[in-house]
Amino acid sequence: MPDRVRYDFPAPTYRVLFYLTSRQNAAEPGIVVSGVQTYIAKTLGMGTPSVSKALRELRNAGVIRPIIPGMWQIHPDYMFGGYRSEEDNVVALPFAA
Numbered sequence: 001m002p003d004r005v006r007y008d009f010p011a012p013t014y015r016v017l018f019y020l021t022s023r024q025n026a027a028e029p030g031i032v033v034s035g036v037q038t039y040i041a042k043t044l045g046m047g048t049p050s051v052s053k054a055l056r057e058l059r060n061a062g063v064i065r066p067i068i069p070g071m072w073q074i075h076p077d078y079m080f081g082g083y084r085s086e087e088d089n090v091v092a093l094p095f096a097a
Contacts, residue, residue: 009057015044016054020064020072032064032072 009017019040025031034040037055041048058064064072 009061012046012050013054013057015046016040016051017058017063017078019044020058020074024074030074030076031067032074033070034072035070 020032020034023032023034025033037048037051040046041051044051055064059066063075063078065075067073
């Protein structure tokens with residue numbers, strides 16, 4: 001996972017990140033069931049290669065990590081400000097750690 005929060009992603013990468021954020025599992029904050037890349041591409045009106053590149057950039061930066069195909073975990077510094085309990089299930093914008 002990253003030491004510092006990055007803000008220099010290209011727009012398509014942010015689109016995929018925001019999509020993943022919107023698909024979080026309410027019972028497990030930070031866990032995303034997104035479906036396959038073709039589904040994400042169709043939903044966002046993007047090409048599958050663009051989605052693949054965006055997911056790779058997010059993985060390489062430590063923002064997300066795959067759990068199983070179609071399921072991701074989002075680093076808490078990007079979406080939750082470090083909140084990890086069910087009572088504090090708050091989605092926030094990224095902040096510098």
